[in-house]
Amino acid sequence: MGHLLQYILNGLSKGSIYALIALGLVVIYRGTAHLNFAQGEMALFATFGAWWINDHGVPLWISIALAAIFAFVGGGVIEFGLIRPAGKKSPFAVIVVTIGLFQAMNSLSGLLFENAGTGLPFGSLFPNKPDDFWRISGSTVWRYQNIGVLVTVLVITGLLFALFQKTKIGLAMRMVANNPDSAKLSGVSVSRILMLSWALSAAIGAVGGGLVAGVNTNVNLATMFGVFLLASAAATLGGLDSPLGAIVGGLSLGVVESLVQNYPKDWPASDYIGADTAVAVAFLIILVVLLVKPAGLFGSSRVERV
Amino acid sequence: MSALLEVSGLVAGYGAVQVLQGLDLTVNEGEVAVILGANGAGKTTTMRAISGMINRSGTINFAGNDISHTPAHEIVALGIAQVPQGRGTFTDLSVEDNLRAGAYTRSGESAAGIDADMREWYDIFPRLHERRAQKAGSLSGGEQQMLAISRALMSKPRLLLCDEPSLGLAPIITQELFAILGRLNTERGLSILVVEQNANLAVQIAHSVFVLETGSIVASGTAEEIAGNDSVRKAYLGY
Numbered sequence: 362m363g364h365l366l367q368y369i370l371n372g373l374s375k376g377s378i379y380a381l382i383a384l385g386l387v388v389i390y391r392g393t394a395h396l397n398f399a400q401g402e403m404a405l406f407a408t409f410g411a412w413w414i415n416d417h418g419v420p421l422w423i424s425i426a427l428a429a430i431f432a433f434v435g436g437g438v439i440e441f442g443l444i445r446p447a448g449k450k451s452p453f454a455v456i457v458v459t460i461g462l463f464q465a466m467n468s469l470s471g472l473l474f475e476n477a478g479t480g481l482p483f484g485s486l487f488p489n490k491p492d493d494f495w496r497i498s499g500s501t502v503w504r505y506q507n508i509g510v511l512v513t514v515l516v517i518t519g520l521l522f523a524l525f526q527k528t529k530i531g532l533a534m535r536m537v538a539n540n541p542d543s544a545k546l547s548g549v550s551v552s553r554i555l556m557l558s559w560a561l562s563a564a565i566g567a568v569g570g571g572l573v574a575g576v577n578t579n580v581n582l583a584t585m586f587g588v589f590l591l592a593s594a595a596a597t598l599g600g601l602d603s604p605l606g607a608i609v610g611g612l613s614l615g616v617v618e619s620l621v622q623n624y625p626k627d628w629p630a631s632d633y634i635g636a637d638t639a640v641a642v643a644f645l646i647i648l649v650v651l652l653v654k655p656a657g658l659f660g661s662s663r664v665e666r667v
Numbered sequence: 668m669s670a671l672l673e674v675s676g677l678v679a680g681y682g683a684v685q686v687l688q689g690l691d692l693t694v695n696e697g698e699v700a701v702i703l704g705a706n707g708a709g710k711t712t713t714m715r716a717i718s719g720m721i722n723r724s725g726t727i728n729f730a731g732n733d734i735s736h737t738p739a740h741e742i743v744a745l746g747i748a749q750v751p752q753g754r755g756t757f758t759d760l761s762v763e764d765n766l767r768a769g770a771y772t773r774s775g776e777s778a779a780g781i782d783a784d785m786r787e788w789y790d791i792f793p794r795l796h797e798r799r800a801q802k803a804g805s806l807s808g809g810e811q812q813m814l815a816i817s818r819a820l821m822s823k824p825r826l827l828l829c830d831e832p833s834l835g836l837a838p839i840i841t842q843e844l845f846a847i848l849g850r851l852n853t854e855r856g857l858s859i860l861v862v863e864q865n866a867n868l869a870v871q872i873a874h875s876v877f878v879l880e881t882g883s884i885v886a887s888g889t890a891e892e893i894a895g896n897d898s899v900r901k902a903y904l905g906y
Contacts, residue, residue, distance in 0.1 A: 529771070529774075532764060532767060532768060532771070533771065535757075535759070535760060535764070536757055536760070536768050536771075538759075539757045539758060539759045539760055540755060540756070540757050540758070542720065542751065542755065543751065543755035543756070543757060543768075544757075544768075545720065545739045545740050546718060546720070546739060546743065546748075546749050546751060546755065547740075547743060547768050547769055547771045547772070547818070547822065548740050548741075548743035548744055548771045548772035548822065549740055549771055550738075550740045551740070661759055
């Protein structure tokens, strides 16, 4: 059991990235009940953008911030130009459009950035030399890299919660999420809020992509695929319309993944259980949770007392 | 008596189904108007057409502006607030956030003015104050209706549209509700257009009554005139 804390710390850091991407999914889902399949690949495109800006001599953090601003605008444009017209036809049309976007964003990245397939070197965002860690006790250490990722995600989450709970625009977003008709009857332009949701979600994704690339010190066309898979699982686990659920879902999936990946190494059975088992176990847990609580851990099942 | 809302030749419906076939009605400043009608006559459609929630044609004049092409969220800012059928509560938001939601269009104002109005509604409905931090979905039907009216009036409208406010409420709560609507009209001069199945209660606070059948107004007049019309009285007031 000696490594338990170590595995949990590592898992929290990875899980916080899932949580961030899941948060982006939830921000869009709350407004329109659309699952944005392109969330990961939009983030990938923005991350290539950050790489490109950084490659022109701009510091990495500023490059990611600029890419997030670019993604914010791009997300709004995508909502206005593609999602809104498709949504007027049918909700299924939107699903097809987001799947198409998934493909398009990936291909566009491959087209615009040379060697995107094999990968481009991405700087580390936090001190990451072998001895950059904080010793907690004995052999248990908390690497600055892991602390940095977790803190960044928590800060962004905190800002987002403040936006939702403390500002007028956040109130409007919660109104639209809860009851679009009543939001309209209270004077909220629902279409403007949906555009803002896409913009916000794309910007969150851009930061998430930057964190992933920073941890991997590399960005390539497959960077976001596995992350998106687990992030969408995290959002489902937490309840697709709950920001808190996305955070709890992401962090717990990260920890489960880390435990399942690492523990078998301590056991004699390690020859039979590979690291890939982690994803299977994570999805098994989701299956069980959804059987017991179909709306997810924190999702609203929309029950109303009359 | 000047007309606050003048609707003429209103046509509206859902997709290919046309529900309203050239409806005319007028609500005077400071008066309560009631629309009576059977299920499916087009009462809710009328309300949704006026507030801009569905496509409509014809003219809708409100306080001198033609609002027949104005989108719903801008109509609120012009001074029409609607309490939709089923109350339209933001069930996941707290009671207090529901009231703030109602004040959404009052952007130019100081927070103090909005807070003062909120306190006023808490004085009128102390139950809302007790439960201000609770999710609005946990309130009883009657409390939600009180919240819905408070929420709509937080936008400081000149005209309140109420769609079947008594729906699903106990008779005693319904009576209380109409007493409050009556007081809002007499004490604050609020103009109200109300659609109601419970015709007897509604007619008591009404200045004018419109009878709606299959998408157009078939009879209209003062409350006394309508109560004196035998066929309407039998059909809608039941005595």
